[in-house]
Amino acid sequence: MADENEPPESKLTRTKQRWAQEGRFLTGKVSRPEEQRLPPGQHLTRDWPVLDLGLTPEISRERWRLDVYGAVEQPVFWDFAQYMAQQQRQFTSDIHCVTTWSRYDNQWEGLATQDLLTACQPREDARFVVLHSYDGYTTNLALEDFAADDALLAHSWSGQPLTAEHGGPVRLVVPHLYFWKSAKWLQAIEFLDKDAPGYWEVRGYHNRGDPWAEQRYSGD
Numbered sequence: 001m002a003d004e005n006e007p008p009e010s011k012l013t014r015t016k017q018r019w020a021q022e023g024r025f026l027t028g029k030v031s032r033p034e035e036q037r038l039p040p041g042q043h044l045t046r047d048w049p050v051l052d053l054g055l056t057p058e059i060s061r062e063r064w065r066l067d068v069y070g071a072v073e074q075p076v077f078w079d080f081a082q083y084m085a086q087q088q089r090q091f092t093s094d095i096h097c098v099t100t101w102s103r104y105d106n107q108w109e110g111l112a113t114q115d116l117l118t119a120c121q122p123r124e125d126a127r128f129v130v131l132h133s134y135d136g137y138t139t140n141l142a143l144e145d146f147a148a149d150d151a152l153l154a155h156s157w158s159g160q161p162l163t164a165e166h167g168g169p170v171r172l173v174v175p176h177l178y179f180w181k182s183a184k185w186l187q188a189i190e191f192l193d194k195d196a197p198g199y200w201e202v203r204g205y206h207n208r209g210d211p212w213a214e215q216r217y218s219g220d
């Protein structure tokens, strides 16, 4: 029953409706008990350790590109200026690293993954994403985890551009999972209908990595 006063249905609103019906990004919320901010087996640190494969790709903002492809209606190929022209959001969240340090109240700024999903429109068969980084690192996420309402492609931390050692120009931040899922030096996001375990996931790390369930290693 189309009402005359109803706004025209765009492709975009149809996609969002479909997600809502599927319950996919309905909340974007993940269970995180309020009374247990620090996940089991973690300790707090005030500094911010650097962890990676040992090489720091030096990618200038001029050279940086983001490719979004695979099971999407609208593949995205942005340079840094195009990425910065997207809706900018600021989120504050905690970091939980599988090596047992956690760091509270990190202020991030960048493009929310939910806004990226609105732009690239995952196809119906899209269920997983693989992040590809400039150092050759990869990591995989279920689409629901990627779409968490506090996840973002961050270019700044504490109001300053992300340093190269922490993944600048742009890194992913997915606060509700262990930090190895938060790819530094992000280069591409691939949408897939099947899961495809990444660098650490094929080397014994847990496939999902929920800190509150202590999903550290594949047997956990």
Ligand SMILES: Nc1nc2c(c(=O)[nH]1)N[C@H]1C(S)=C(S)[C@@H](COP(=O)(O)O)O[C@H]1N2
Pocket: 048, 049, 050, 051, 052, 053, 054, 097, 098, 133, 134, 135, 137, 165, 166, 167, 179, 180, 181, 182, 183, 184, 185, 186
């Ligand atoms: N591209 C890339 N991203 C990466 C990694 C990496 O080696 N390469 N290491 C992961 C791991 S294991 C952790 S704990 C965090 C560390 O981020 P930080 O150095 O900013 O603390 O980055 C994650 N993202």
Ligand SMILES: [Mo]
Pocket: 051, 097, 098, 099, 179, 180
């Ligand atoms: Mo890590």
